[in-house]
Amino acid sequence: MIETIVFDVGETITRDDRYWGSWADWLDIPRHTLSALVGAVVAQGRDNADAVRLARPGIDVAAEYAAREAAGHGEALDESDLYDDVRPALSGLRKLGIRVVIAGNQTSRMGELLRGLDLPADLIVTSGDWGVAKPAPEFFARVLEVAGAASRETVYVGDHPANDVHPAKRAGLRAAHIRRGPWGHLWADAPDVVAAADWRIDSLTQLTAILAD
Structure with a gap:
């Protein structure tokens, strides 16, 4: 039982639409572009944060997350x-x-x-x-x-x-x-x-x- x-x-x-959409807006890239990158890393069995790294090579995701929060563009639900x-x-x-x-x-x-x-x-x-x-x-x-x-x-x-x-x-x-x-x-x-x-x-x-x- x-x-x-x-x-x-x-x-x-x-x-997860809002989450990835907000990241695309923050990175100033089209939303469908980031969605495609998410799909690519998913298909490869990689961490989904790698989609952000593909969009902006060399980015510090944790630091960028903190910057978004500080700018008032953090998590929302x-x-x-x-x-x-x-x-x-x-x-x-x-x-x-x-x-x-x-x-x-x-x-x-x-x-x-x-x-x-x-x-x-x-x-x-x-x-x-x-x-x-x-x-x-x-x-x-x-x-x-x-x-x-x-x-x-x-x-x-x-x-x-x-x-x-x-x-x-x-x-x-x-x-x-x-x-x-x-x-x-x-x-x-x-x-x-x-x-x-x-x-x-x-x-x-x-x-x-x-x-x-």
Whole structure:
């Protein structure tokens, strides 16, 4: 029996459109150009920050991030950044008596913004809050701590095989891979993802329906 569902954030709960669009604007390049570079690094299995480095060779991404924050162009989040199925799915899971946790690789600031949206979740936490990020085993150890359930009764839901599905399975959790965003679409039918994922879904409400049955 599944007692807890833990959700990734980027391209699972929230769209990354605003994030990459703001970076393109800051770098003064067309948005579709940066999107193409994101796709290129995703296909190569590289860190998505490499897209910014391809756009501006030699850039110090951390320093540039701080400069954006100082200039008032830092992280932002509102209702429009959520996928349409998020509130119905999370509400549906809680009605089933399932504990809902959101835990992803985001800054502490993004955690504050997420909590400000009053989502139907029992807990919202980020790697910035914990000081450890996916795919580190320590991150998933923390996931199990807050899940309040045995590993086989806990599901981690995410779009990224290397950051979500595989490390969750190594930690003993069950895993749902969502075909959403560049990572989710590109790797959805990869043999290792098909073999590892307990469920492969196209929407969060699909997962709610599966568990309701």
